[in-house]
Amino acid sequence: MHTLQILLQALGVILLADFLAGVIHWLEDAYGTEETPVLGPLVIRPNIVHHHYPRFFTKLTWWQSSWDLLLIGMLIIGGAAWAGVLTWHVWLFVLLSINANQVHKWSHQTRAENGRVVSFLQDCWILQTPRQHALHHTDPKNTYYCPITNLVNPTLEFIGLWPKLEALIEAFTGATHRADSSNRGEGPTPAWVIEHRRPVPAATPTSLTGPGSCP
Numbered sequence: 501m502h503t504l505q506i507l508l509q510a511l512g513v514i515l516l517a518d519f520l521a522g523v524i525h526w527l528e529d530a531y532g533t534e535e536t537p538v539l540g541p542l543v544i545r546p547n548i549v550h551h552h553y554p555r556f557f558t559k560l561t562w563w564q565s566s567w568d569l570l571l572i573g574m575l576i577i578g579g580a581a582w583a584g585v586l587t588w589h590v591w592l593f594v595l596l597s598i599n600a601n602q603v604h605k606w607s608h609q610t611r612a613e614n615g616r617v618v619s620f621l622q623d624c625w626i627l628q629t630p631r632q633h634a635l636h637h638t639d640p641k642n643t644y645y646c647p648i649t650n651l652v653n654p655t656l657e658f659i660g661l662w663p664k665l666e667a668l669i670e671a672f673t674g675a676t677h678r679a680d681s682s683n684r685g686e687g688p689t690p691a692w693v694i695e696h697r698r699p700v701p702a703a704t705p706t707s708l709t710g711p712g713s714c715p
């Protein structure tokens with residue numbers, strides 16, 4: 501296969517992994533609640549805690565923040581092997597997807613915490629920059645859901661994908677985007693969120709917007 505063809509296919513897989521991670525993130529933020537069966541306590545609560553205390557999950561281990569993605573990734577690998585379509589594209593997709601939360605975590609860490617390699621990859625826009633991810637954490641926290649690269653979000657925001665999907669869902673089911681209790685004026689903070697308030701130092705402005713060193 502031609503090298504350019506391989507690179508273009510790899511780029512397609514990367515964009516797909518980022519897009520699907522964004523779709524899952526959007527579903528969690530927009531329609532998941534703490535009362536959602538099974539997923540509520542396992543996935544939605546940590547997500548809501550993250551909106552209140554963005555730096556909290558930087559103290560979690562890879563296993564603590566990625567076990568659910570690893571489980572899904574193993575199911576995809578198993579399913580693809582069973583169907584006889586376990587190509588390098590599937591491996592790359594799963595490798596990226598199971599690390600989506602880790603890349604997200606790097607967006608909340610300082611350059612010193614991330615080290616030179618990750619900071620370099622962020623500076624080159626190969627990994628999502630903290631500056632772009634900070635747009636998701638801007639009230640009302642309903643934009644820039646994709647966590648892996650800087651490439652997908654601007655396109656989705658340009659075409660207004662998320663509000664259009666939400667309008668469609670509301671028209672067919674009546675369900676609307678859940679109010680985020682971490683938004684200003686959106687009611688009291690739940691006690692199970694407050695218990696996660698720990699003295700985790702905030703990322704410095706420099707770490708969020710520091711000058712790039714990518715050549």
Ligand SMILES: [Zn+2]
Nearest residue numbers: 525529636641
């Ligand atoms: Zn979110």
Ligand SMILES: [Zn+2]
Nearest residue numbers: 554604608633
């Ligand atoms: Zn975040």
